[in-house]
Amino acid sequence: MRALILDNIEVFCGEILRKSGIEVKQENKLSRDGLKEVISNYEIVIVRSATKIDAEIIELGKKLRLIGRAGVGVDNIDIEAATNKSILVMNTPGGNTVSAAEHTCGMLLSVARLIPQAHAETAAGIWDRKKWMGVELEGKTLAILGFGKIGQEVARRMTSFGMRILVYDPMIPDEFAQTIGVNLSSLEKCFQEADFITLHTPLNSSTRGLVSKKTIEMMKTGVRIVNCARGGIVNEADLAEELTKGKVAAAAADVFEKEPLSQDSPLLKAPHFIMTPHIAASTIEAQSKVATQIALQIGDWISGKEVVGVVNAASLGLVQNLELQAYIELSEKMGSFVAQYVDGQPKQLTVFLSGSMLGKFSDHIISAVLKGIFKIMGEKNIRHNTALAFAKSKGIVIEVNREKSHQDYTDLVRIEYSTELGKSFVSGFVIGKTAQRINMIDEFTCEVKLEKYLLVYKNRDKPGVIARVGARLLRVNKNIANVSLSRNEEKTKALTIISLDSDVDDDVLERIKNVDDDKLLKKRYYDINKKSHPDFFIHNSPNERRESLLFTADLNVAFKTLKDKITRFYYVSELLLGDSVTELKKIDSLMLMQMMQVQEKVDEFIRGNVLRQEVEVEKKNIMEQRVQVERNMDSLSIEFDTVSSIDERIKIIEAIYKQLVMHKYFGSLLESITKALHSNEK
Numbered sequence: 259m260r261a262l263i264l265d266n267i268e269v270f271c272g273e274i275l276r277k278s279g280i281e282v283k284q285e286n287k288l289s290r291d292g293l294k295e296v297i298s299n300y301e302i303v304i305v306r307s308a309t310k311i312d313a314e315i316i317e318l319g320k321k322l323r324l325i326g327r328a329g330v331g332v333d334n335i336d337i338e339a340a341t342n343k344s345i346l347v348m349n350t351p352g353g354n355t356v357s358a359a360e361h362t363c364g365m366l367l368s369v370a371r372l373i374p375q376a377h378a379e380t381a382a383g384i385w386d387r388k389k390w391m392g393v394e395l396e397g398k399t400l401a402i403l404g405f406g407k408i409g410q411e412v413a414r415r416m417t418s419f420g421m422r423i424l425v426y427d428p429m430i431p432d433e434f435a436q437t438i439g440v441n442l443s444s445l446e447k448c449f450q451e452a453d454f455i456t457l458h459t460p461l462n463s464s465t466r467g468l469v470s471k472k473t474i475e476m477m478k479t480g481v482r483i484v485n486c487a488r489g490g491i492v493n494e495a496d497l498a499e500e501l502t503k504g505k506v507a508a509a510a511a512d513v514f515e516k517e518p519l520s521q522d523s524p525l526l527k528a529p530h531f532i533m534t535p536h537i538a539a540s541t542i543e544a545q546s547k548v549a550t551q552i553a554l555q556i557g558d559w560i561s562g563k564e565v566v567g568v569v570n571a572a573s574l575g576l577v578q579n580l581e582l583q584a585y586i587e588l589s590e591k592m593g594s595f596v597a598q599y600v601d602g603q604p605k606q607l608t609v610f611l612s613g614s615m616l617g618k619f620s621d622h623i624i625s626a627v628l629k630g631i632f633k634i635m636g637e638k639n640i641r642h643n644t645a646l647a648f649a650k651s652k653g654i655v656i657e658v659n660r661e662k663s664h665q666d667y668t669d670l671v672r673i674e675y676s677t678e679l680g681k682s683f684v685s686g687f688v689i690g691k692t693a694q695r696i697n698m699i700d701e702f703t704c705e706v707k708l709e710k711y712l713l714v715y716k717n718r719d720k721p722g723v724i725a726r727v728g729a730r731l732l733r734v735n736k737n738i739a740n741v742s743l744s745r746n747e748e749k750t751k752a753l754t755i756i757s758l759d760s761d762v763d764d765d766v767l768e769r770i771k772n773v774d775d776d777k778l779l780k781k782r783y784y785d786i787n788k789k790s791h792p793d794f795f796i797h798n799s800p801n802e803r804r805e806s807l808l809f810t811a812d813l814n815v816a817f818k819t820l821k822d823k824i825t826r827f828y829y830v831s832e833l834l835l836g837d838s839v840t841e842l843k844k845i846d847s848l849m850l851m852q853m854m855q856v857q858e859k860v861d862e863f864i865r866g867n868v869l870r871q872e873v874e875v876e877k878k879n880i881m882e883q884r885v886q887v888e889r890n891m892d893s894l895s896i897e898f899d900t901v902s903s904i905d906e907r908i909k910i911i912e913a914i915y916k917q918l919v920m921h922k923y924f925g926s927l928l929e930s931i932t933k934a935l936h937s938n939e940k
C-alpha cells in the first residue's frame with residue numbers, strides 16, 4: 259500500500275507508517291496540478307488544512323481507500339464524494355486541542371489590550387501610552403460558541419481570568435457542561451450579553467456566517483470577537499465594516515474565508531483587527547501529536563483493528579448496509595408520500611419501528627422520514643443529520659415507538675402524520691435486500707411500489723370508477739404501469755393507486771376528480787423515487803454522541819484526581835475512545851466477570867439473601883483495587899518516560915487506557931454498592 263503525505267506533516271507520521279509496511283512519499287510542495295497527476299498512485303493521502311481534497315481529486319484517486327487529516331477540521335475534504343466511493347475519511351480529534359485553545363486565549367488577551375498594534379507602534383519608535391487603553395478580562399462575559407474539545411479548554415483557562423462564561427452548543431447536554439462548571443445559554447443570550455465572543459464550531463451550513471451584520475446588531479457596542487475556528491463562520495466584509503464603525507471594538511482571526519488571506523480583504527484595513535496565518539495548531543507538541551495519531555490510526559486500520567477518528571464511519575456503514583439503505587430510502591419516500599397525502603403544515607409525527615435492525619437505527623429512520631416531508635414542504639436543503647433539529651425548531655412533535663419484533667415482518671416502518679387539517683397512517687417494509695413496498699395506507703391494506711408518478715385516490719366502492727379513470731387517462735395518452743386496488747373492511751370505501759409512466763396535468767386531475775359524485779379524493783404524488791443521497795450521518799447520531807460525551811465526562815472526573823500526573827495522556831485516551839463507547843468491550847473479560855459477580859452479590863443483598871458484612875468486604879476490596887488502578891496509572895506514566903520506542907510507548911498508552919476504563923467501572927460499582935448499603939440502612 260502507498261501513502262502520500264502532504265502539507266509539511268511531521269516526519270514521525272511517515273516513520274510510523276513505514277513500520278506498518280506502507281510505502282511512503284512525503285511531498286511538502288506539491289501544487290494542485292502536481293497532486294492531480296500523482297494521486298492515482300496512492301491508496302492513502304494525508305493532509306493538513308492547506309490541501310483541498312475535493313470531488314475532482316477523489317475522482318482521480320482511483321486507488322484511494324483512506325484520506326487522513328492530521329488535524330481536526332475536515333472542511334477541506336469532500337466527505338460526501340469520499341463516502342460515495344467508500345473511502346474512509348479520518349481526522350485526529352484532540353491532537354491539537356491544547357494548542358488551539360492556548361492560541362485562542364492569546365487572541366482574547368490581545369483583543370483586550372491590542373498588544374500587536376501597541377508592539378508595532380512601539381517598535382516604530384512611537385511612545386504613546388494614552389492611545390493603548392485596554393479593558394480587563396476579569397468580570398467580563400465571554401461567550402463560547404461551540405463547546406467541543408477546544409471550546410471546553412478555552413472555558414477552563416478563561417475561568418481562571420475571572421470571566422463569566424456563557425456557552426452555546428446545541429449538541430451538548432447540560433449535565434456535561436456542568437461538569438466543566440459552565441451553563442448552556444441560548445445563542446441570542448450569548449450575542450446579547452457577551453463582552454467577548456470566541457468561536458469553536460466546525461464550518462458547516464449551520465455555522466457559515468454565524469457572525470454577520472445581522473448578528474452583530476444584537477451584540478453590545480464594544481464587543482470583541484475572536485475566530486480561531488474556520489474562515490467563513492464570520493462574514494469578513496461585515497466584520498470589517500463593524501470594526502470601522504466601532505460597534506466591534508476589536509477582533510482577531512487565525513482563519514479566513516480564503517487562505518492565504520487575499521490582499522484585497524477589507525480586514526487588512528479594518529481598525530483594531532489582529533490576524534495570524536492559521537497557526538493555532540502550529541506548535542511542536544500539536545504537530546507531533548497529530549502526526550503520530552494519524553499514523554497510529556492508519557496502522558490500526560491496516561492491521562484490521564478497530565479504528566477511531568473516522569468521520570464518515572457511520573455513513574460508510576450505511577452505504578454498505580443495503581437493507582438499511584433501502585429502509586432509509588423507503589422512509590424518506592413515505593415521508594414525502596404523507597406530506598402530499600395530507601394537506602397542511604406538519605404538527606406531529608409518530609414513527610413505529612418493528613425489528614431489531616430498525617430499532618438500532620431509529621434516529622436514521624426518523625431523520626429520513628422528516629427529510630422526505632421537508633422536501634415536499636420546499637425545504638430542499640435539509641439533510642439527514644439536520645432534519646431532527648429543524649423539525650424541533652418548527653415545533654413538530656416527534657414520537658418513536660420501538661418493538662423488538664413483529665408477528666408478520668422482520669422489520670417494518672409505520673408512520674402516523676398529522677397536520678392541522680388531517681391525519682394519515684402509512685406502513686412499509688423491504689422485501690429481500692432492496693425492494694421497497696407500502697403495505698398499508700390508513701385502513702387500506704395494499705402492496706405498492708413507491709414509483710415516481712403515482713395517482714392515489716379514494717372513492718365509494720362501486721363498479722365502474724376504475725374504468726372511467728382509465729378512460730380519462732387514455733384520452734390524454736397516459737400509460738398505466740400498475741394498479742393497486744383495495745378497500746376497507748366494511749367494503750364501503752376503495753383506495754386505488756395507479757402508477758404512471760409520466761406526470762399528469764392539473765386539468766386532467768380535475769377531470770378525474772369529477773368521476774365520482776362523492777368527490778374523489780385525489781392526490782398526485784410523484785418524484786419520490788429519486789435515489790436518496792447518502793449525505794447522512796457524517797457524525798454520530800445525537801444519542802450516540804450524547805452517550806459518549808457523558809461517558810467522557812465520567813472519565814474527566816477520574817482524570818481530575820490524577821490530572822497532574824497524566825494530563826498528557828488525555829489526548830491519547832480520547833484517541834482510543836474515539837466517539838464511541840465500544841472500547842469498553844475491550845476490557846478483560848475476567849475483570850468484567852468479577853465485576854458482574856460483585857454486582858450480583860449487591861443485587862442479592864438488596865433482595866435480603868446476602869449479609870451486609872459480605873457486601874462491606876466487597877466494597878473494601880473494590881476500593882483497594884481502585885487505588886491500585888491509580889497507582890498503576892502513575893507507574894505506567896513514569897515508565898512511559900523511560901522508554902523511547904514507539905511500539906513500547908503505544909503498549910503503555912493502551913495499558914493506561916485500560917486502567918482508565920477500569921477506574922470508571924470500579925467507580926460505578928462503588929456507587930451502586932454504596933447506594934445499596936445506604937438504602938438498606940433505611
Ligand SMILES: NC(=O)C1=CN([C@@H]2O[C@H](COP(=O)(O)OP(=O)(O)OC[C@H]3O[C@@H](n4cnc5c(N)ncnc54)[C@H](O)[C@@H]3O)[C@@H](O)[C@H]2O)C=CC1
Pocket residue numbers: 329330331332351352354355358403404405406407408409426427428429430458459460461464465486487488512513536537538539540
Ligand atoms: N485554527 C486552527 O488551527 C484550528 C482550528 N480548528 C477548528 O476548530 C473547530 C473546533 O475544533 P474542536 O473543538 O476540536 O472540535 P469538536 O468537534 O470537539 O467541537 C466542535 C463543537 O461545535 C459544535 N457545533 C457544531 N455546530 C454548531 C453550531 N451551529 N452552533 C454551536 N455549536 C456547534 C459541536 O456540537 C461540537 O461540540 C474545528 O472544526 C476546526 O475547524 C481546530 C483546530 C485548530
Ligand SMILES: O=C(O)C(=O)COP(=O)(O)O
Pocket residue numbers: 306307308328329330331332354536537539540
Ligand atoms: O485542525 C484544524 O482544524 C486546523 O485548522 C489546523 O490546521 P493545520 O493542520 O494547522 O493546517
